Amino acid sequence: MASTTRRTRPPNTDLTRMIDQCDGASHKSLAHRVNQLAHEAGLATSYTHTSVANWCRRGMVPDWPVPRLLAQAVGERLGRPVGLAEIGMADAETPDADVGLDFRRDPADAVRVATSFWSTVNRRDFLTGSGFAVSAFATPVTRWLVTPADETAAHRGRGRVGAADLTELRDAADDARRWDSKYGGGSWRANSVTACLQERAVPLLNGSFSDGVGRELFSVTAELSRLAGWTAFDVGQHDAAQRHFIQALRMARAGGDVQLGCYVLTTMAMQTLLRGFASEAIDMTQGAFQRAKREAAPRVLAFTKLIEARAHARDGDAKAASAALAASETLLGQARDGGEEPAWIDFYHHARLSADATEIFRDLKNPKAALSWNAQATAMPSGVFTRSVGMRLAIVGTAHLQGRDLDHGLELGNQAVDILARVRSSRALDYVREFNTALSPWRREPQVVEYLQRTRKELGVAA
Structure with missing residues (x-):
């Protein structure tokens, strides 16, 4: 029990x-x-x-x-x-509403907050909720921008942390990334990252380690927490996702890993953007870029500019979106495959830029530009990036509908349903909802009625 x-x-x-x-x-x-x-x-x-x-x-x-x-x-x-x-249970004990939201200045306090959160996260009531408070990011973002790296990461505790421990955590992070991309945040393997944080990372953070080992430990733990936040976000657990992201940002600071902090903050901006706060997301991406531009790899900075471009597009600013997208493309051109870059950014290549540019111009209601960018995006095999392919089909299909091409749009919409029926991702379903909204001018067409009935039956997406 x-x-x-x-x-x-x-x-x-x-x-x-x-x-x-x-x-x-x-x-x-x-x-x-x-x-x-x-x-x-x-x-x-x-x-x-x-x-x-x-x-x-x-x-x-x-x-x-x-x-x-x-x-x-x-x-x-x-x-x-x-x-x-x-x-008769009015005074029943409720969970600490602030657990996981703290971003402590003192490193030892920060570890206590993070380990307390990870040790109890699977029993917390907020896992069942979908609330999002953009204000919860205010203090963490400010404190990271002021001090993105702690001075030391050494610690004395129980048990010596060694290279094998770090390898185990890195392998867990790599495994979670692969399964999340293929099956979505609701897959059992992707969700196991929270168990890894609780069962493996927490004891290690309370162990003994040198400054060098500690920095690596904090960095890989930050990446695990970022992944836990991303999978929670993907299935609609936005409250839990925020808390994981905040602790990821704090662990990146503890590890002195500025470029990982930049990436975590960019991920936080993406959640903020997709929850409807485009202006705040712009501020977050611009802050991340400015703080990390002298320390982060070009590919990391390029991704930050990409998310800034997406935020400008959602905000309806075509000029700013185009400028940020061009900056991302320039930085991506400076990146070199096989160079000294972190593994967690290896997904960002020109094909991903082109796919996101398609979404940017769809959001700007410029179907011609959207479809032009889509033509530059390399096709991704559905067996590897199942969720990404499904979302992209919905995006491109929406662009065709914006261009008044119902037949082609509906064809892609049905292909998206074929793929997304195999994943668990509330985020992916949002793209299907956007596609369904674009079908409004043709609501009474028989093929549209049939498609909407299909999305309701197979995906649970209301017409």
């Missing part, structure tokens, strides 16, 4: 009374429903009729978020929302 009882109280007469009002609700059926809701929230519980009896007769209170799930189960029976106070 995942949750344990925290304390004993007098009998919970409020809960007993509420259950009595639920026609036909036995303690066994209520426990079964609570287990179902917990499973949907990613929690492993095995409550029984005895558990419910203990909550009622002995006033025992289960760990959060079970009180909320119990109120939901009772509310389902009554056909109305039920609050915690009604079931």
Whole structure:
């Protein structure tokens, strides 16, 4: 059982009374429903009729978020929302609302915050939510821009951290990147990165290591946290994603890895952009670029400029978008394959730039330019970059619809559904929704009606 009882109280007469009002609700059926809701929230519980009896007769209170799930189960029976106070658990302990959001100045404090977050993240209630607060990034971004690298990374603790430990974490990060690209953030392998942080990274961060080993340890841990944030973002867990990104940025600073900090901040900007805050995303990418331009590899800086271009496009500024895109292309031309660049940026080549440029000009409602850029983008094999191919098909299909080419657009839309039905990515589904919106002028056409019914059935995307 995942949750344990925290304390004993007098009998919970409020809960007993509420259950009595639920026609036909036995303690066994209520426990079964609570287990179902917990499973949907990613929690492993095995409550029984005895558990419910203990909550009622002995006033025992289960760990959060079970009180909320119990109120939901009772509310389902009554056909109305039920609050915690009604079931006698108004003061049930809730998770720390700020866990994972801190960006501590002191390195030791920063490690304590990060390890506390990673040690409990899979039990946190915010994993079930999709909230996003752009203000949560304000302090972390400011503090990283002021000081992007700590002075030392050495630490004395339990157990010596060595090269084999670092290799294990790097391999885990590489594996997670591959599976995320192929199957989306909802794949079991991509999600295992949170387990790696909890089970492997946390003990190592509390161990003994030199400054050199410590910097590598913090950097690879930052990349793991960035990946955990990206996979959470991909499946719509935006609150959890923000917290992972913040801790990734702090670990990059602890490792003195300015170019990784630039990349993490760029990823944060992308989340900010896709949550509807284009102006803030522009500020974040420009800040990342200026802070890292003397230390980061050209390919890293090129990617930051690419995301800035995407943000300008969403903001409707064609001139600024084109300028940032040109800057990205110039920097990418300075990069050399096989050079001393981090592995996490090896995905960014001209084909990726062209694919994103297609989206930029789609957002600017310039289908001619969008399709011209798409012609320059190398086709990606669906078996390797499944999600990316599906999203790109939806983007290009939307550009064709903007150009009033229904037949070609609809063909690509159906191909996108073929591919995206095999991945778990709420982010990818957003592109299908955008495509469906572009179909509005043809809503009554039989082939469009058929397509919209298909997306509803196979992807769960409303027409």
